[in-house]
Amino acid sequence: MAHLDVYLNRDARTSNSRPYVVELQSGLLDNLPTTVIAPLAKPQSVDRLSITRLNPGVNVKGTDLILLTQDLAAIPRSLLKSSVANLSPQRDEILAAMDFLFTGF
Template identity: 30%
Template sequence: MAQFDVYPNPSKQTKKHYPYLLDIQSPYISDITTRIVIPLGYAALFKYEAMTILTPEISFEDDLLLLLTPQISSVPAKILKEPIGSLSHFREKIINSLDFAVAGI
């Protein structure tokens, strides 16, 4: 598992709104059984939650998504099967959203 890998959301209940989970966990803490993730939601469904820094728009698989940083959580690592892509090229946006959520900067 690599930082900024994208996984399909395995939840049947939530995947129609949140199709992907973004693994943001540092590679330095890979020995624990959970992974820290941020859901990616369809931008059209979350237009009232859009905030440039906190919930940046991200394109993936021809979809316009929002990185829903306020919904950060951990999931058991075993539910994340195979990554389907990486958002490492959005690293700066992702880190900025976390900084804004935690420190307001």
């Protein structure tokens, strides 16, 4: 598993509005049983004001999505199957969003 890999959201309750999740945890910690992820949501499903710096836009397989940084979660690594994309080209924006979440800057 690689940092910023994107996976299908397999949760039937949320997968329609949040079709993917992105792994945010460093690949150096792959031997831990859990990993930190954040959902990637369809813009029309976000019913609150999107803060661009906190919620950068990304594109996965031709679909525009919003990273919901504030909805971080730790999940069992075993729930993630094959990655479908990688957001490394947007690494700086994603790390800035996490920094903004935790430090306000």
